[in-house]
Ligand code: NAD
């Protein structure tokens with residue numbers, strides 16, 4: 237297949253690109269490098285079936301004939317989408333429409349990277365796909381949450397009205413090598429702080445929960461969904477739930493760090509709990525994650541250590 241991957245220089249986009257290439261496909265990766273990093277694709281330099289174009293998907297473009305579009309382009313970490321609020325809304329609306337047009341023109345299938353954030357601060361626990369969510373439409377996180385909810389509606393409209401074979405992956409917190417060391421997400425913050433011997437920053441009292449999926453498991457789930465006949469959203473995430481304090485403890489153990497904890501203000505509208513019900517993925521895709529948190533952190537350790545050695549820590553630039 238000829239595959240278009242948007243957000244290819246990002247954390248998940250680069251892993252997905254690797255998987256598609258190893259499955260024998262030809263990949264065109266596009267990215268505007270707003271939060272991504274070409275280092276994530278450096279190992280593919282000279283690959284005969286891979287090409288990269290720096291471009292913003294909010295401007296329409298013609299990639300030629302493609303058989304599949306994977307749309308991953310969007311800022312994804314809270315500090316980044318708060319910094320890039322308008323861009324986040326645009327990539328989730330205008331950018332999604334442009335990529336759906338490409339799929340419609342080429343008669344290509346389409347998979348969109350949606351998010352557990354569609355559930356907002358959920359009143360139903362764990363979250364199944366039938367839950368409509370509890371989202372503040374005007375709070376600071378709305379730039380991301382509402383963009384992603386609009387994107388799901390747009391994807392379903394192209395499926396229903398234009399007959400595009402679309403797929404919606406509701407991705408829950410995913411981590412692993414190539415997570416930007418300074419993008420402010422909890423695993424990257426804690427790993428870098430622990431390795432530097434700095435205090436781990438616990439937002440609020442640390443009793444809020446997340447369910448962390450290792451990147452290899454996530455990519456496996458995405459690929460199974462891409463090959464399925466399911467058009468409605470499917471949760472892809474690890475159903476084992478941790479408080480943020482438990483997550484900090486796991487990071488301290490894996491890094492053998494003596495860092496202390498420090499407690500700082502909880503961001504506005506930070507969801508209190510998040511755990512996927514993956515019955516649908518288990519039943520339809522025969523998928524479930526295999527890598528538990530400590531093992532995934534161990535697999536990520538060398539990557540974060542390498543970022544320490546190279547002195548990286550600056551947030552991605554605009
Ligand atoms: P990331 O920031 O590493 O990757 C996103 C990529 O999109 C970056 O390379 C960025 O430069 C690119 N991008 C942003 N706006 C663009 C635009 N207008 N045009 C072209 N490229 C653009 O984040 P990630 O964790 O790899 O997330 C990938 C996708 O998965 C995102 O859509 C995100 O919302 C979704 N997702 C991720 C997680 C997670 O835990 N990692 C959870 C839920 C959903």
Ligand code: UDP
Nearest residue numbers: 314420421422423425437438439444480506
């Ligand atoms: N968090 C934290 N310390 C940090 C970064 C994040 O306590 O240094 C918390 C954050 O408040 C949230 C959880 O960890 O409750 C996950 O945050 P992240 O930014 O990774 O993603 P989210 O799930 O909120 O989109």
